Amino acid sequence: MLFVVAMTFIDQTIVAIAAPDIINELGLSSSGMQWVVNAYLLALAAFFALGGRLADLFGPRRVALVGTLVFVGSSVMCGCVPRGSFAQEWLIVFRAVQGFGAALLFPAALAVVVSVFPVDRRGRALALFFGLSGALTALGPLLGGWLTGWTWRAIFWVNVPVAVIAVVLTLLARIPSVRRPERLDVPGALLIAVGMGLSVLGLQQANAWGWTSVWTWGCVLGGLLVLAVFCRYELRVTHPLIQMRVFRDRAFAVDNIVLFFAMMAFVPLFFFASVYAQVSLGASPNQAALYLLYFFAGFAIASQWGGRILDQRGARPAIKLGTGLGAVGFALWAHKLTDLSMHDQWPYAALAGAGIGFILAPSSTDAVNRALNASYGEVTGITQTIRNYAAAIGLAVYGTLLTHATTDHVADTLRERGLSSGTARDAGHSVAEAVTGHGDKRGPESDGPVATVVRDSMDAIRMDFAEANQLVFYGMALALALAFLCAHLHPGTRVTSESEASPPDESASPAPPTPQPSTRR
The missing domain is CATH 1.10.287 (Helix Hairpins)
Structure with missing residues (x-):
């Protein structure tokens, strides 16, 4: 199942590194690159609950295989995008299909993992699952930097060998097929x-x-x-797509609220930190990937530690610690962005990563444990839908904030260097679109006095972009601060066995029996 989900985690980060090359070759129109990134996240969020239900209806093994084939097929098509006026639409459509494939395979894979471990061992097992998945997420920028040196199209084609291994292993594995004959x-x-x-x-x-x-x-x-x-x-x-009654459990509701705010920072970070490294720090794609590894070092360590805290003391201590560390880490990291030194930022990037690592596995696992009277497919569908919807919202909001802030800062710089207010504003907007990847890359005309002033001001513009990114990172710190406040609402009770899970609501329709963990390996 790790091979099944590996592609989805890699694709959350790999595109951010290759964004400048994609824009330059395909000439994406205004906001095109942001849609390429967000089409995947939005489709993943919109269809994740459906994927969870399909795993219940047709069996997780079968749905995982179908999702893998859909995902790898659309990946190949993304890599084969033709140059020309239709390139943007082609890439956005097949990125959305990629997200749909991921929405099928991920809940099915996670349902398999959950079903074969009893509750008292599930925290450690899922901590390992999410920790290794986080390592795969970290692999995305490294692969992206290396493959982009050959061709950016290879960032999509790399999914093919991973999918082949995933399909072979899934066919060979002894995965019990549990189906629920209900209407979709x-x-x-x-x-x-x-x-x-x-x-x-x-x-x-x-x-x-x-x-x-x-x-x-x-x-x-x-x-x-x-x-x-x-x-x-x-x-x-x-027979609803999502059993809304599970939100009557306060711990389950708090877990999901915390996940929502945490994911507003986690996934968008890859895009914004990568672009900041390449624009403000002048880093190559490979160096930008290494820059992100500071974050993942803290994330990987904290994921394992958080799993142990969950098993021993429950989810509340882990998520309180994670949200607090994350808020402080992102705030300190934001403060250091204007130093324009990659070396000076690593402690704060690692601290921010540790905060997220303490949150994701404990809150996700606790949410599953709290809702054992619903099926695994339903519960994972709910939590992952919320996570990916939050990521899409974060990318959209922070992207808009970054473009506006960059425009304002650059316009102020150009006014100080002699351009009129209107001309400086127009040039600032063009520069903002170009450096954020949200525009058409035309920028100011390549010749003329405006272009000359812009070229002569690039050192100041790099600092302007760093200052604009500070607002984005402070926004991420704010999201985790809100998660910290919500974490205090968690009741803190610990689920250690299926008999201790929250009882079904008497007024709700009876839920079908939950599949028992299999002893087969």
């Missing part, structure tokens, strides 16, 4: 996809439409309204 909630699947898509669309396009635009708030509020309709519908349908 198609209306629920459509509602959640539309609601998430609209809300993220509004947040992401706020940079182009403006925060005062009717379109921006129409999409955001319309998406949230659709999600509210989805929740109400799920409470009434006989």
Whole structure:
């Protein structure tokens, strides 16, 4: 199952390193690169609950195989994107299909892992699973930096050998097939996809439409309204896509709120830290990948430690420690960004990584343990949907914030060097789009007085971009500070056996029996 999910974790980070090369070769239009990154996350979030339900209905082994084939097929198509006017649409569509494939395979793989370990051993097992998965996430930037030196298309083709190994091992493994013959909630699947898509669309396009635009708030509020309709519908349908009753357990609800805020920082970090390293620090793709390894060093160590805390003392101490460390780590890291020294930042990057490491495995595992009266597929579908939706929101909000802040800082710099306010603003916007990967890379005209001033101001512009990134990293620190406050609402009770799991709500319809952990290995 680690091989099955390896591709999904690698693809969360590998594209960020290759972003400048993709933009230069394909000439993506305004906000194109951000959509390439976010199409994957949004599809993963929108269809994850569906993937969990399909794993229940057809068996996790079968769904994991289908998801792997969909994922690797779309990866090949992403690598084969043709140059020309259709390139952006091609890449965004197949990145979304990649996300759909990941939404099928990940909940199925996690359901297999959960089902073969009893509750008192599950914390350590899932800590190992998420810890190794985190290491695979760290492998993404390294692979991206190395493969981009050959061709950026190879970052998608690298999934092929991994998929071949995953399929062979899954076919050979003795995985019990447990199926639940129920109806699939198609209306629920459509509602959640539309609601998430609209809300993220509004947040992401706020940079182009403006925060005062009717379109921006129409999409955001319309998406949230659709999600509210989805929740109400799920409470009434006989076989819902998501069992909303599990949120009646306070610990389960707190676990998911903490995960939401943590993921607003975790996944977007890869994109913003990579672009900061290449623009402000002048790092190569390989050096940018090494820069991210400081974060993952802390993450990997804390993931294992957090699993032991979960098994011994429950989730509350781990997530309180993680959210506190993460908030402090991101704030200190943000403060050091303007030093423009990679070496000086590593302690704070590692501290931020440790904070996230203490959060993810304990809160995810505790959420699963709290909802044993629902199926594993349903519960993992809920937690991962929330995680990926938060990541998509974080990328959209921070991307808009970074572009606006960079525009303001660069415009101030150019005004100080003699350009008029209007000209400085236009040039600043073009530079912001170019360096953030959210624009069309045209920038100011290559010749003329404006271009000359911009070229002569590049050292100051690199500092401007670092200052703009400070706002993004402080935003990540704020997200973890909110998670820290929410962590105090966790009841702190510890689930050590299936008999201690929260009892089913008497007013809710009885849940089908949970599959028993298999003794076969």
